[in-house]
Amino acid sequence: MVCDGRGRPLRLHLTEGQRSDHKGAEALIPHLPHARVLIADKAYASRWMHQSLEQRAITACIPAQRQRRHLPEYDPVTYRQRHRIENMFAKPKDWRRIHTRYDRCADIFLAAITFAAIFIFWINES
Template identity: 30%
Template sequence: MPVPVCRPPICATSKAYSSRGNRAHLRRRGIKAVIPEKKDQASNRKKKGSGGGRPVSHDAAHYKERNTVERLINKLKAWRGIAIRYDKTPDSYLAGLHLRASTIWIKDLTRTTD
């Protein structure tokens, strides 16, 4: 059975992935890059003048959502078994992820906001 193709509309990454090659690859695939430009790349582009190209567009609202995902991944990896991947089979690893996600969800539900 063929695996369905799942292409995200947006790719939000850190400045470490802000190279022209990465941006071009995402553009060819029809994925919007939400990657802030490094200061040295911006200064090099500005030094070249009009030959340096346009400034990189950056959607700050989508980039803020990246932080939420990273915090969740850090919470999941608080369990050593998930971070180090002790489980031998994908099914048992997925069960551990589900269990950890459930505990995070229950903890958030029971938290009082007084």
């Protein structure tokens, strides 16, 4: 999921539960909106992620994993805004249909998440 600066979802991509986060990020990166900064957790701290963001002139605010030799710079003050992303993931889980994952079909589950996101973040704010 990609969100804007106010914590509203902009792009959704559903992957299998056992699939790496990098596969989802790989699918979303070409469709990123015009952004200046991308805030992500340590799971996305890879060389190819930093390179692809650099090619798009997006500053990566991703802390490095401890085992890496080369630790890329990131702004810890900007990284504190990541709580908006966590809140964005938490709000749709208040909907029983989503947190219990009633829908086994991926298309229907993605539609339920999309509907919840539209209702929670876009209609309620108007």
